[in-house]
Amino acid sequence: MPATMRAQRFYKATREWAVEDVPIPEPGPGEVLIKVEYCGICHSDLSLIDGVFGGPNVPDVITQGHEASGTIAKLGPGVIGWAEGDRVIPAAGRPCGVCDFCVRGRFGDCANLQLMAFAYDGAWAEYTLAQAFGLTRVPDNVPMDQAAILADAVSTPFGAVVHTGQVRIGEAVGVWGIGGVGTHIVQLARLVGANPILAFDIDDEIRDRALALGADAAFDSRDPDLQQKVAAATHGRLLDVAFDAVGLKTTFEQGLEMLRPGGRLVGVGMSGQEPTLGPTMVFNLLRKQALGHLGYKPEDIETLAQLVSAGRLDLSRSISDVVSLEDVGEGIRRLHERDGNPIRILVQP
Template identity: 30%
Template sequence: MPETTAPALVKGGPDRAATSVVDVAVRPPAAGEVQVRVEACGLCGSDVHAWRGDEGYEWVRTPVVLGHELVGEVVAVGEGVAPSWTGRRVVPIAIDGCHACSVCATGRTQLCPHRQVLGLSFDGGGAAHVTVPAGRLVEVDADAPALRMVLTEPMSVAAHAVRRLGDLPPGARVAVSGPGPIGLFAAWLLARAGVDVVLTGTERDEPTRLAAARRLGLHAVRGDLGDPSAPVDAWIEASGSAAGVAQALGSVVPGGTVVVVALFARQPVVPMNTLVRGELQLIGTYASLREDYDTAAGALATADGLEEVVSTAFPLGRAVEALEATAAGKVVKAVIVP
């Protein structure tokens, strides 16, 4: 296959000014890899942190094509990959481990100390084509709109967070703080399962994200105006704010569970006495596993119209603008389309 070039969203250096859309080589698949023609690629908070060069993202090697939330069609396979993958619509697993260490042996491959992140450790989907290991592929619905199936990766993270809640008692009430995509999807999955759930946000979220949640039929309120939901049996904290953690721990019933899916720009102060006296469970959740992708893809395949509420498309040439819109919370989910 002759080498060609095509535009891609490239982080070329440590600060945001070094990120732009430039032509890069389209790499053919090596042994064990496939080449995917990208239909759409979503952007998230991790892409924003990497773009800005925020603390905790110093490890990202540049230049690198950003983007780990993508959907597309396999157009070529490398040596050792079944030719039957060609023509199938797929989503790659964004974070995966070495599959050889003691952590991976537990099944928690996303926690592997040698894990690699698509679009940060190696070139991602903010381009017309991307080459990924075949072992990461998850086949998804071939007919649903790309702007919906591109939500599979963030939906899988939400599905994993919901799984971390464990078995909920009959009639359980659950609160979710933070109406970004992960919080929104977690609330949507819970409501879809018949759980009484409330999604909370702040004044900043009201025009776009809380409004979108209500369009999806969710009970969405301003959590910064007081505690609208206490007591609840469980809480998913997806806002990444110290206030969200404190409100969660102060709102769950004794013996209740708080699952934290957000990453924090600054370390929050955790009210430990509240946790101890209430015998509360504070659980972290990170990324997702193949079974979560399957759950997400299955839910999205039948979620008619979800993309019309959630996804805002930007042509690839306006990818930096899409990052800016994501950082400012002006969209629920920015999606770049090659």
């Protein structure tokens, strides 16, 4: 194995980045070194570059990228149950191990979770380190490009639909913003039996894509008659669950408005904007719920990998393009400018 590798390095002070030669890390106790096959470009990666995300917990210099797949290149001391060459997905976060949840073995609920590519180096690189106990094995019939996006672009929507939103069979669901997250919310809501599924986006092409991927109807969220159309599509009930995959004040408040009494709004997209719940008298009388969502449970990735393997979940249309590590800037630009309306652009080091 060579001594160095190519990796993207982000400099927090200047918010600039470059692809550089850096030492290949050595796996410590309980860790594995992974040769990266693919790693996705996510909007949260862009948010770090733009300065929306960040803070004191982000190192001064860090490698980005947290949706990865690859093969184990080296085992650290004490690792059992894994072998070099195994196809794996690393978890996109590390539990702290000392909070009340971790002490009780509830690592998925860790109160101080360290996020890959924000607290420690990610996978826009030829190699990356991961804790062995957070790995997911990739079935032989699952393509590695699709496996990579399971670590966030699909598992975060899965968590939103199944855990936070608790969507039940026959419930009417609306999804605002049919990009990398919203696309998979549509597919997963259909998989669990939601009916109908309504998609909301300002782009004609994206609305058509939502219909092709499982939405029953798609609307322009700027339509002045939107509430009447939603009522017609749901037989007068409005929505049981609304997912805001955008995170803007307008999308959050519109989703809340489209809920039936007792309905649930799940916020998945994030921004610095501040929506309101309206008068507490109205909010309380209608018994609406506004729920924040982030991430997924560690076991969700394996569930999704098995669904893809069994043919229950088709992610073949989710890979919009693949760029080399040296061209990661072009991938960032395309996602930032929505050039071609990509669902996911992957980096292949």
